[in-house]
Amino acid sequence: MILTYDGLCLFEFSTALETLGTPPSGWEDRWYNVAVASADGPHLRSGGGLQLAIDGGLELLDKAETILVPGWRAVSEQVPATLVKALRSAQHADSGVIAPIIPR
Structure with missing residues (x-):
């Protein structure tokens, strides 16, 4: 599972998606269901x-x-309680x- 949010950093998101969601060359099956x-x-x-x-x-x-959590959108912004x-x-x-950071 990759967690997304408004203002997401595409580099971290796309790295996770490509690494886990795309099977290696020559493989028919995915490693993970993303x-x-x-x-x-x-x-x-x-x-x-x-x-x-x-x-x-x-x-x-x-x-x-x-659950993969790409870096939060801004270090100065509070992570929502929900x-x-x-x-x-x-x-x-x-x-x-x-x-990268587990919210408290």
């Missing part, structure tokens, strides 16, 4: 203005084995969370 969850609703734009298609909202986190709660809930449900 889904994209949104913290900010169904219509998102990256920091550069690119529109993103997503698979669902924060409810998808509870079903994920691993997102912190969803990540903590998923972590307690034995999902692994991989993030």
Whole structure:
């Protein structure tokens, strides 16, 4: 599961998507089933203005084995409490969370 949000950094997002969502050359099957969850609703734009298609909202986190969180949009911006709660809930449900910064 890759978590997205409005103002997302495309470099970190695309690196995760390409690494996990694209099978290596010569392989027929993917290594992972990758889904994209949104913290900010169904219509998102990256920091550069690119529109993103997503698979669902924060409810998808509870079903994920691993959650990748690309770097937050600004170090000065508070992470929403709903997102912190969803990540903590998923972590307690034995999902692994991989993030540059785990919100407190």
